[in-house]
Amino acid sequence: MTCPKGALISATNNPLKLILGSASPRRRDLLAQIGVHPDEIRPADIDETPEQGERPLAYVQRMAAEKARAIAADDAALILTADTIVACGLRILGKPTDAAQAADYLKLLGGRRHRVTTAMTLRRGAKITTRSVTTSVKMKRLSDQELSQYIQSKEWQGKAGGYAIQGIASAFIPFISGSYTNVVGLPLAEAATLLASAQYPVSFDGTCS
Numbered sequence: 384m385t386c387p388k389g390a391l392i393s394a395t396n397n398p399l400k401l402i403l404g405s406a407s408p409r410r411r412d413l414l415a416q417i418g419v420h421p422d423e424i425r426p427a428d429i430d431e432t433p434e435q436g437e438r439p440l441a442y443v444q445r446m447a448a449e450k451a452r453a454i455a456a457d458d459a460a461l462i463l464t465a466d467t468i469v470a471c472g473l474r475i476l477g478k479p480t481d482a483a484q485a486a487d488y489l490k491l492l493g494g495r496r497h498r499v500t501t502a503m504t505l506r507r508g509a510k511i512t513t514r515s516v517t518t519s520v521k522m523k524r525l526s527d528q529e530l531s532q533y534i535q536s537k538e539w540q541g542k543a544g545g546y547a548i549q550g551i552a553s554a555f556i557p558f559i560s561g562s563y564t565n566v567v568g569l570p571l572a573e574a575a576t577l578l579a580s581a582q583y584p585v586s587f588d589g590t591c592s
């Protein structure tokens with residue numbers, strides 16, 4: 384890893400094994416930002432279809448917990464999983480399946496506020512803890528040209544709600560209230576607290592792993 388000057392860091396001496404149950408490079412990079420380097424990356428493959436009438440918060444918490452349960456590991460290991468959704472009223476906007484759906488999502492989100500919720504689950508054996516964080520985000524209404532250019536950029540692919548705040552879409556977002564890292568896929572302050580509660584403290588001792 385690169386060790387930023389004056390950095391904080393390292394949980395690598397921790398005797399507990401940490402498995403990140405996620406295929407998201409953003410989650411791995413966010414954890415690295417606070418010096419947490421999972422021993423293994425083991426993505427979970429689950430059915431992400433919402434249940435009939437399922438509310439956004441219930442859905443995202445269920446997803447994070449199901450991902451954690453789907454990963455086989457012995458009781459000595461900690462498993463961290465997460466799920467991020469965009470919610471507009473009671474509508475759940477997950478990862479768009481194609482460009483047309485991404486465009487529909489962006490038209491819906493433009494000119495109003497929506498919520499981005501990430502649920503994180505930490506599992507050790509049968510013990511499961513799930514925490515969720517919500518950020519309020521305002522997106523401006525996109526012109527036809529902005530919309531078509533954004534769709535062409537393909538940055539919407541694999542992103543809940545069809546946009547990535549950490550990329551071009553930052554030009555469309557004049558306001559957020561709450562955690563920024565939560566929108567990108569993992570709320571770091573709460574992730575550090577959750578890990579510490581499971582005896583996996585993120586230590587800020589100036590060493591660099």
Ligand SMILES: Cc1cn([C@H]2C[C@H](O)[C@@H](COP(=O)(O)OP(=O)(O)OP(=O)(O)O)O2)c(=O)[nH]c1=O
Nearest residue numbers: 405406407466467542543546547548566567568
């Ligand atoms: C809203 C938003 C979401 N996202 C991403 C975070 C998540 O990776 C993704 C939502 O999909 P998720 O299903 O939460 O995660 P994933 O499929 O990428 O990875 P895994 O299930 O294996 O953990 O959207 C951004 O990167 N930026 C944003 O601004």
